[in-house]
Amino acid sequence: MAAISNNNIALAVYEMLKGKSAKEQAEAVPKVVEFLNRKRLLSKSKDILTRLEKILNQAEGKLEVRTYSADKLSESHKKELAQALSKRYGGREMIFKEQIDERLLGGVRIEINDEVIDLSIRNKIKKLKEHLTKRQ
Amino acid sequence: MSTNHIVENLKREIENFSAQAKVEKVGKVVELFDGIAKVSGLSDIKSSEMVLFPNGSTGVALNLEEDMVGVIIFGDFANIKEGDEVKATGRILEIPVSDAILGRVVNAIGIPIDGKGDMKAAKTYPIEKVAPGVVTRLSVDQPVATGIKVIDAIIPIGRGQRELIIGDRQTGKTAIAVDTILNQKGQNMICVYVSIGQKDSKLRKIEARLEEGGAMDYTVIVSAGASEAASLAYIAPYTGVSIAEYFMDQGKDVLIIYDDLSKHAVAYREISLLLRRPPGREAYPGDVFYLHSRLLERACRRNEQYGGGSITALPIIETQAGDISAYIPTNVISITDGQIFLETDLFYKGIRPAVNVGFSVSRVGSSAQIKAMKKVAGTLKLDLAQFRELEAFSQFGSDLDDATKRQLERGKRAVEVLKQPQYSPMKTEHQVVVLYALTKGYMDEVPMDKIKAFESGLVEYTERNAKVFFREVTEKKMWTDKGEEELKKAIEDFKKNFS
Numbered sequence: 001m002a003a004i005s006n007n008n009i010a011l012a013v014y015e016m017l018k019g020k021s022a023k024e025q026a027e028a029v030p031k032v033v034e035f036l037n038r039k040r041l042l043s044k045s046k047d048i049l050t051r052l053e054k055i056l057n058q059a060e061g062k063l064e065v066r067t068y069s070a071d072k073l074s075e076s077h078k079k080e081l082a083q084a085l086s087k088r089y090g091g092r093e094m095i096f097k098e099q100i101d102e103r104l105l106g107g108v109r110i111e112i113n114d115e116v117i118d119l120s121i122r123n124k125i126k127k128l129k130e131h132l133t134k135r136q
Numbered sequence: 137m138s139t140n141h142i143v144e145n146l147k148r149e150i151e152n153f154s155a156q157a158k159v160e161k162v163g164k165v166v167e168l169f170d171g172i173a174k175v176s177g178l179s180d181i182k183s184s185e186m187v188l189f190p191n192g193s194t195g196v197a198l199n200l201e202e203d204m205v206g207v208i209i210f211g212d213f214a215n216i217k218e219g220d221e222v223k224a225t226g227r228i229l230e231i232p233v234s235d236a237i238l239g240r241v242v243n244a245i246g247i248p249i250d251g252k253g254d255m256k257a258a259k260t261y262p263i264e265k266v267a268p269g270v271v272t273r274l275s276v277d278q279p280v281a282t283g284i285k286v287i288d289a290i291i292p293i294g295r296g297q298r299e300l301i302i303g304d305r306q307t308g309k310t311a312i313a314v315d316t317i318l319n320q321k322g323q324n325m326i327c328v329y330v331s332i333g334q335k336d337s338k339l340r341k342i343e344a345r346l347e348e349g350g351a352m353d354y355t356v357i358v359s360a361g362a363s364e365a366a367s368l369a370y371i372a373p374y375t376g377v378s379i380a381e382y383f384m385d386q387g388k389d390v391l392i393i394y395d396d397l398s399k400h401a402v403a404y405r406e407i408s409l410l411l412r413r414p415p416g417r418e419a420y421p422g423d424v425f426y427l428h429s430r431l432l433e434r435a436c437r438r439n440e441q442y443g444g445g446s447i448t449a450l451p452i453i454e455t456q457a458g459d460i461s462a463y464i465p466t467n468v469i470s471i472t473d474g475q476i477f478l479e480t481d482l483f484y485k486g487i488r489p490a491v492n493v494g495f496s497v498s499r500v501g502s503s504a505q506i507k508a509m510k511k512v513a514g515t516l517k518l519d520l521a522q523f524r525e526l527e528a529f530s531q532f533g534s535d536l537d538d539a540t541k542r543q544l545e546r547g548k549r550a551v552e553v554l555k556q557p558q559y560s561p562m563k564t565e566h567q568v569v570v571l572y573a574l575t576k577g578y579m580d581e582v583p584m585d586k587i588k589a590f591e592s593g594l595v596e597y598t599e600r601n602a603k604v605f606f607r608e609v610t611e612k613k614m615w616t617d618k619g620e621e622e623l624k625k626a627i628e629d630f631k632k633n634f635s
Contacts, residue, residue: 114177
């Protein structure tokens with residue numbers, strides 16, 4: 001097991017860039033890329049970036065909400081969702097990332113970090129199937 | 137069932153169904169190999185919490201790392217893919233239990249595998265439980281009658297005891313266990329036989345034998361076969377003891393046999409190495425002692441205030457070439473309350489059960505022996521010890537004084553009497569009669585090749601002609617002078633007519 005995880009690298013990058021002016025940051029970024037290249041970590045850059053994003057969101061009190069739906073969500077739907085979710089997640093600013101997944105048939109599936117609220121039709125059908133075929 | 141009926145049923149079921157939206161904790165399979173899955177996500181998961189895979193398999197989180205969880209998978213992992221969603225259940229691994237489990241063969245997660253249909257579960261029991269505390273316990277003072285003379289007389293086992301059966305392959309370890317189960321008929325005992333890493337053919341044979349002896353009525357078999365995943369072998373003994381606890385909680389006495397714990401340790405070693413835990417002696421992980429101590433500590437005798445009942449454990453360990461100083465044997469010897477040591481040499485000499493009386497001990501069992509048995513066993517132990525000493529010595533010379541010769545003859549007869557074929561358990565009171573006749577010297581003049589015939593004839597004869605003695609031993613657990621006189625007379629009468 002590697003002693004330094006991708007999470008460690010992302011954290012280090014965040015610590016380095018924190019509190020610096022835009023100009024300084026612009027100078028630092030190529031150095032980070034060069035560092036990753038030198039340490040042969042460019043292949044892991046995707047994972048490091050997602051982790052960096054998480055760290056940033058955490059630090060700034062933002063919440064990334066991934067939604068999956070069969071059709072595009074309307075603005076009113078989104079507003080409703082944000083209201084309902086803010087009850088559970090305590091009024092943090094929410095960043096919505098939408099994805100269209102026709103296999104859901106309808107409804108919406110919400111992913112926040114590693115929590116899932118599955119309100120899709122597909123899930124309901126699956127649950128009904130389990131209910132009807134379960135062993136008595 | 138008519139079509140209408142089916143439709144009605146369906147309608148009712150659908151009405152009962154409510155799809156509650158629930159927040160679920162999920163993770164993704166990152167790595168998958170050899171029955172182990174590395175899962176990302178699943179924050180806030182507990183150690184040994186159950187998780188669900190999309191194909192219906194269950195798993196248990198064993199390794200909780202910074203951003204990864206090591207999960208062992210029970211059952212089929214062939215169609216789990218990388219990226220699959222893994223759901224946390226929030227529950228510690230548990231198995232279904234009910235009274236209907238008696239007579240069944242179940243796998244390591246409590247699902248019947250004997251083809252006798254589903255089992256309705258009354259309750260679920262967690263497979264890991266902290267052993268009963270000091271205040272809830274009682275010392276061992278009730279016997280477990282194994283029906284095997286050498287064990288009941290010299291290495292007695294009490295209810296709530298943990299007695300290890302240890303020996304090389306093919307020395308009759310399982311035979312002792314199966315005989316003990318067979319002898320529990322009518323002894324107010326429930327038996328759990330846990331088969332770990334055994335051949336399915338062997339298990340089938342045992343099951344058939346138990347069925348034939350009418351023992352399946354009070355027996356449960358938990359099986360994790362040789363072809364199943366190591367994860368199942370790892371949890372099988374805990375499943376077994378949870379079933380035992382279910383019956384103990386009803387105030388019943390339970391006998392549990394783990395056949396065998398060396399394979400259990402090997403399964404745990406496999407899992408630990410795959411989870412990259414550091415190996416220690418013989419490549420076993422550091423907590424392999426705790427693995428067995430927490431299991432065997434759940435054997436106990438509880439006092440009435442806490443519901444009574446007991447769990448007697450008979451773990452089995454297979455040694456390699458008689459080496460009892462290997463890692464796992466020494467561990468389990470130190471955990472248990474004594475061991476029955478079986479030897480290949482004795483087995484091939486025809487001394488079966490091949491118990492080495494010198495190395496075998498029972499640290500707490502003697503207080504569970506009935507008084508009559510204690511009386512005859514004391515002399516027997518002495519006879520055997522002296523015999524062993526003289527036997528080695530007598531090989532050098534033929535000129536021995538009479539006392540030594542007598543001692544040798546007595547010892548030979550004692551060894552002969554303690555031989556006992558498989559599947560022929562003997563009642564305690566019959567054992568007392570035979571050992572009484574032996575230790576009082578009534579068998580000294582009987583030729584060696586007629587000892588067995590003498591023994592069976594004597595039991596039959598005294599049962600008819602020494603009724604007072606038998607009544608005293610069964611009811612009061614000890615004979616009086618009156619009973620002893622009667623028995624002496626019966627033995628002498630029988631001997632006169634025996635040829």
